[in-house]
Amino acid sequence: MIPEIDVQLAAVIKALGDNVAPALDPANPMAAEQLHLAMATLAIVRQRLPDLHANLRCDLAEAIALAGRIGAGTGAAEAVLTSPESSAQRLESEVRALKEAITARIDAVRGTADEARVARAVMEAAQAPILRWRSWASGMGFEPDPAAVPPLADLLAG
Amino acid sequence: MGLSAADPRQNPDAAFIAELRTRFRVEPEIDRVLTRKMAQRGGAPYRPVTLDELAQALSRFLAGRLDQPFEVRDLRWMTGGSSKLQVAFALDWRGLDGTAAPHSTPMVLRMSPAESIVETSRRREFEVIRALSGLIPVPQVFWEDEDAEVFPYPAMISELVPGVAKPSTDTSGQVTGLGINYGLRLRPAVTQQFMGGLARLHTANVAALDLPSFEVPRTGTNEGILRQVAMWRRIWDEDRGEDEPLMRLAANWLEDNAPVLDHVSVIHGDCRSGNFLIDESDGRITAWLDWELAVLGDRHQDITWATGLAYSHMAEDGETLLVNGMLPLDQFYAAYEDATGLAIDQARIRYYRVYNAWAATIVCIATAYRAARGGKSHQDVVLTWLNGIGGLLLTQLHHALGEAMADALAGGRP
Numbered sequence: 001m002i003p004e005i006d007v008q009l010a011a012v013i014k015a016l017g018d019n020v021a022p023a024l025d026p027a028n029p030m031a032a033e034q035l036h037l038a039m040a041t042l043a044i045v046r047q048r049l050p051d052l053h054a055n056l057r058c059d060l061a062e063a064i065a066l067a068g069r070i071g072a073g074t075g076a077a078e079a080v081l082t083s084p085e086s087s088a089q090r091l092e093s094e095v096r097a098l099k100e101a102i103t104a105r106i107d108a109v110r111g112t113a114d115e116a117r118v119a120r121a122v123m124e125a126a127q128a129p130i131l132r133w134r135s136w137a138s139g140m141g142f143e144p145d146p147a148a149v150p151p152l153a154d155l156l157a158g
Numbered sequence: 159m160g161l162s163a164a165d166p167r168q169n170p171d172a173a174f175i176a177e178l179r180t181r182f183r184v185e186p187e188i189d190r191v192l193t194r195k196m197a198q199r200g201g202a203p204y205r206p207v208t209l210d211e212l213a214q215a216l217s218r219f220l221a222g223r224l225d226q227p228f229e230v231r232d233l234r235w236m237t238g239g240s241s242k243l244q245v246a247f248a249l250d251w252r253g254l255d256g257t258a259a260p261h262s263t264p265m266v267l268r269m270s271p272a273e274s275i276v277e278t279s280r281r282r283e284f285e286v287i288r289a290l291s292g293l294i295p296v297p298q299v300f301w302e303d304e305d306a307e308v309f310p311y312p313a314m315i316s317e318l319v320p321g322v323a324k325p326s327t328d329t330s331g332q333v334t335g336l337g338i339n340y341g342l343r344l345r346p347a348v349t350q351q352f353m354g355g356l357a358r359l360h361t362a363n364v365a366a367l368d369l370p371s372f373e374v375p376r377t378g379t380n381e382g383i384l385r386q387v388a389m390w391r392r393i394w395d396e397d398r399g400e401d402e403p404l405m406r407l408a409a410n411w412l413e414d415n416a417p418v419l420d421h422v423s424v425i426h427g428d429c430r431s432g433n434f435l436i437d438e439s440d441g442r443i444t445a446w447l448d449w450e451l452a453v454l455g456d457r458h459q460d461i462t463w464a465t466g467l468a469y470s471h472m473a474e475d476g477e478t479l480l481v482n483g484m485l486p487l488d489q490f491y492a493a494y495e496d497a498t499g500l501a502i503d504q505a506r507i508r509y510y511r512v513y514n515a516w517a518a519t520i521v522c523i524a525t526a527y528r529a530a531r532g533g534k535s536h537q538d539v540v541l542t543w544l545n546g547i548g549g550l551l552l553t554q555l556h557h558a559l560g561e562a563m564a565d566a567l568a569g570g571r572p
Contacts, residue, residue, distance in 0.1 A: 029237045030537070037539045044546075066403070096400040103406040110410055119407055119563065126404040126556055133549030140546040144467070 009046040013039050040140075048136055054156045055136070056091040057081065059129060063098040066125040070118045072105040074098065131155060167396060167528065169200035182392035184385060187279050187371040192389075195277045196396055203533030204272040207310050209233045212245055212267065219308040219315075220249070223301060226256035236266070241276055241450070243269045243311075243536050246318050254300070264318035266297070270311045273534035275526045275541055277393075278450035280304045280314040282371045286424065286452040287316065289367040294355040295319075295434075295445050321435025321444035337471045338431040338483045340441070347441025349484040349493070352434070355443060356464075357497035360423040360457045367424070374454050380416035382455045387412045387513070394520050397528035404552060408516045408559050415566070417506050419456055427451025429460040430469045431483045457500060462510040465490055467554065508562045515555035523548040 016039050024031050060081050067074045080086045080094045102122070109118045134143065135152040143149055166174055175196045179189060216230045228251040236244040245267045252258045270280065281304040287296045298317040306312050324338040340348045364374060375382025391409050426433070426449065433448045453459075465481040473480050481487050491502050522544050530538040530545075 028235065030235045033237050034537060034539050037543050041539060041543060099401040099403060102403045103401045106403060106406050106410065110414075122403045122407050123556065123560060123563075126552070130404075130549050130552045130556060134553065135549075137546035137549055140543065142547040142550050 005049065006046060009042055009049075013042050013046070016042075044137075044139060047139065048152075051136075051152055051156060053088050053091070055132060055152075056088055056095065058132065058156060059095045060091050060098070062125060062128055063095055063102065066121060067098050067102055067105075069121045069125070070102065070105050070109075072098070072101045075101075128155070165399070167199075167398070168531065170196050170396075178392050178395055182388040182395075184389040184392060185371075185373045187282055188389055191277055191279045192392060192396065195273055198272065199528075199532060199534075202272070204535050204538075205310070206536070207243070207269075209235070209245065211310070212269075213247075215309050216247065216267065216315075219301070219303065222308070224251060224256065226252050228252075241274045241448075243267075243271060245269075265300070266316050266318045267309075267313060268316065269309055269313040271529075271535040272311065273525075273529040273532060275521055275529060275535075275544065276450060277525070279371065280312045280450075282452065283450045284314050285369050285371055286449050289369055290359070290362075290424070290446075293362055294358050295443055296449075297445050297447070319435055319445035320437070322438055323432050323435060323447075325436070325438055337469060339471050340431075340436075340483050342474065344436070344438070344441040345480075345484065348436055348443070351436075351441065351443040352431075352482070352484065353493050353497045355434075355446060356429070356460065356494065359426065359446075360460070360500065361498055362424050364422045364424060364454055369454070372452075372454050374422060375419055377419050377422060380418050382419055382422075382453075383416045383513075384413065386453060386455065387416065390517050390520050394524050397520075398524040399527050399531075402523075402552075404556060404559075405516065405519065408512060408555055411559060411563065412509075412513055412516065415509060415562070417456070417503075417509050421457065421500060422454055423457045423460075425453045425455045425457070425459050427453055427459075427463075429464045430466070431464075432469070456506065456510070457498075458503065458506040458510040459513065461491075461494060461502065462507055463514050466511075466514065508558070508565060511558040512555065512562050515551060515558050519548065519551040519555055522551055 016035060021032075021035055024035065026032075060077060064074050064077050064081060066072075067077075075094075075097065077094045077098055080090055106118060106122065109115045131150070132152065132155045134149050135155055137143075138146045138149045138152075175193060178196075179193060184192070213230055213233050216233075220228055220230065228249060231248050231250065233245055233247045236246050247265055247267065248262050249265050250260065250262050252260055268280070268283075270278075280302050284299050284302040284304075287299045290296050291298065297319045300315045300317070302312075302314045303309050304312045304314075325340055325344055327339075327341050373382075373385070375385070387409065394405065394409070426446070428448050428451050434446045435444045436442065437444055465487055469483065470479050470481045471483060472478065478486055481490050484490060485493060494500075495502055526541040526544045529535050530541040535541060
């Protein structure tokens with residue numbers, strides 16, 4: 001069995017907390033601040049790494065839907081989404097390409113009769129990925145009311 | 159997620175840089191700084207600098223400017239903020255002209271890393287602080303090295319002013335000074351001080367200020383805000399990882415609905431609790447800080463920034479939202495109008511809420527990402543942490559833009 005990433009990350013966090021933090025120079029507050037954030041970042045990565053692939057699939061499905069709705073064209077994106085062999089890198093690459101196509105479409109309809117319809121579609125489609133972003137980062141201390149943000153698992157399942 | 163290999167922004171060629179400069183017209187000093195950033199992006203990451211190294215650079219720098227014996231001592235790192243390196247030190251000297259009695263002045267060396275969360279000019283920051291001296295409490299600024307002739311990166315040296323960014327009773331615990339609670343004892347004095355300072359800033363006679371690196375927008379036009387929108391569009395296109403349809407929608411809306419300027423004010427650009435120091439004994443503001451985003455423009459930019467949700471908290475009654483840790487929103491507006499004699503225009507409040515949410519999103523999801531990706535700053539781990547606030551910022555942008563668009567559809571102005 002290859003090394004288990006979750007255990008490795010947990011071990012690194014423990015080493016930093018148990019052995020590195022007490023050895024810091026108290027006269028170096030930047031070192032203490034950055035160690036604290038480094039440990040917190042590793043904890044978030046450990047928590048979210050298993051959800052990376054599912055989140056990218058959601059991003060791509062939503063981008064395909066929006067592109068179709070506003071006539072931006074979806075290229076090979078649907079095939080990438082449905083293929084079980086699509087890597088995280090491939091999914092992300094398609095998301096980026098689609099977002100470029102969508103923004104190009106937003107510019108293309110600017111000042112035309114289609115502008116308001118496209119704007120409405122973009123506004124509506126923005127809500128789900130934004131909420132997922134907030135849920136992904138809900139443990140990072142920025143949310144005024146973290147309990148109001150749905151759990152990531154619920155959003156990925158929906 | 160950063161999994162994609164191809165990224166034209168990570169090592170931009172001359173044509174890529176030139177195309178952005180042509181497409182987005184910005185103020186000349188800002189153009190110079192952004193162009194330098196892009197030209198150096200493919201180069202080395204930030205190289206950690208030691209205090210000994212900085213002490214030597216300080217001595218070399220001051221030797222070229224002071225015709226007197228001096229000593230640099232007690233260098234120490236300062237924390238706080240997410241943008242620039244800051245080192246406090248003491249300078250034993252006889253003053254700028256060398257005629258004062260020997261004394262020691264506490265000072266701050268403020269230096270950019272190779273890239274930071276906002277790429278700005280130390281020269282503009284130096285000029286605006288110098289120009290405001292005597293008008294509002296600001297640190298005395300002594301020298302700048304924007305071209306990094308002596309220091310490893312662009313730098314500025316100013317007085318170290320005593321005071322705290324947030325009172326010791328505050329427990330908000332965020333990375334930077336978000337949502338500061340001044341408490342019942344200090345809140346009235348801090349509010350009065352803040353409003354008085356903001357009034358002097360926004361009503362200052364801009365024509366009388368010595369600001370050679372700033373362009374003055376013409377009243378009766380929207381050229382100033384269009385230049386600012388162009389600057390942020392350029393930064394977005396220089397720094398982002400992936401595009402974001404909502405960001406493009408907002409950018410186009412900001413261009414199409416840019417309001418006309420009625421009065422030119424000095425705009426702080428990051429005007430909020432946490433960006434000034436107070437004397438904890440009486441709430442007096444000892445210094446307004448962090449002028450790197452200062453611009454000449456519309457007062458509504460600072461008003462909407464200061465009254466944003468991120469810098470608000472609930473009062474002791476658990477029901478009243480205090481904007482900027484100071485007053486309920488309507489009372490904040492009334493106090494501002496009383497202090498300045500300038501009207502608050504709700505149409506422009508709505509416009510600048512969109513503008514500020516859009517610009518803040520660019521800072522946190524584009525520039526912070528790009529600087530960290532290249533290993534360009536002294537605290538990349540802080541920058542990647544700030545990426546996490548992107549969803550919340552996009553929610554604010556979505557809300558502000560939705561309201562403004564609905565208002566326009568209903569027949570009102572933006």
